[in-house]
Amino acid sequence: MEENLLAKNDLLAARNRGWLEGRGIRAFNVMSSPGAGKTTLLVRTIRELAGELDIGVIEGDQETSLDADRIRSTGRPVIQINTGAGCHLDAGMLQRALDALDPVPGSTVFIENVGNLVCPALFDLGESARVVVISVTEGDDKPQKYPHMFLAADLVIINKADLLPYVEFDVERCVRQARRLNPGVDVLTLSATTGDGMDGWLEWIRKNPHLAAAVAGGAPRSGGLRV
Template structure:
């Protein structure tokens, strides 16, 4: 049991190569979050500290492993339905010839998003967390061993969709990207400040829908910078293409900074 968020331990975690799996979709589509409720006590606090300290040690190992291979890893986090997978498929399609890309895909169940990524030709490994609500450094280490990303490649880690627990766990990434959708509330950075406090970049996605939804971009950006004054912000549409060249330039700078 995870003392930090109450989700289940790694007994249900599966690391799968969707190409080698040899089947379409698992039959069990369970979506239980598994969060428990407990009274805080000194033992729980000690478990939280021990858990996060162990995770940070493993994240450091991942960071060294990636740096030795000049692989730039980016942790992509958001609420479900923000457009992470759509953005990834378009990014890989547009940049794949310039920057080799690979993906660790995190979801509680199914290979659906990994199959979408795999259709672009990029190498992808699915990590199913079962009842777990986030990826951790140990899961990513197992995924890296299965994925074996090419030297000098760009590695996207698509985290499990929620704005709480993924922010707590260092995976060994070189950067963090939070994706907001204009179909969400513009006050999300105020409600979930730790997620935005740890981000290097916030992407405001689906701006093509702004004429049809009640979303104040300026309010959202101000709220994000209240949590993190240094966070960069780009407004994009992964479907229509708005702002994607600025996103690609950001990726080029990140890749160049690590491999220079």
């Protein structure tokens, strides 16, 4: 049953990928455990890139639209997906969210997945790249504990760097663990709260080889899906 479920998901993910690539749209699947700072990172990213990229966001949570409301405050379009008891987004959910978001050709879509370092790693959405966010408050052993997530990552962001003086977190040890699993993974250390290190993240978005993005434009859209 699990194999059939993943096979169906992979088929839908391939369709999503073709749909996105055909329109020149980049989609970044942003994953983390709860509280790592995904939403704070996206809000600052949208504001830093205002006028440069046309950005839309798909928000995944089990309940509420709290994170979507924070994104909406930036003036950019956002679609909320509430998964109920579900611990991840899947390709079918993304397909329906893309239909509702209706991103313009050449734009950039950030997908904020449900907070979880296990299930989201198993489900391809059809995204252009996968970004894993961890925070220094979680401990530096996350790559060892959740290897599948780090094996799937194109970029690992170590967030909340402003708290490094106050917590036990060895950045070099964490990076070594991640690259032992995934030698080609990019790693950035930053603070989405203070903005320190954000330039590296913004440059990674700009230079990402998965298609170019257009200049921002169009009226904000918002909505919600229950799946």
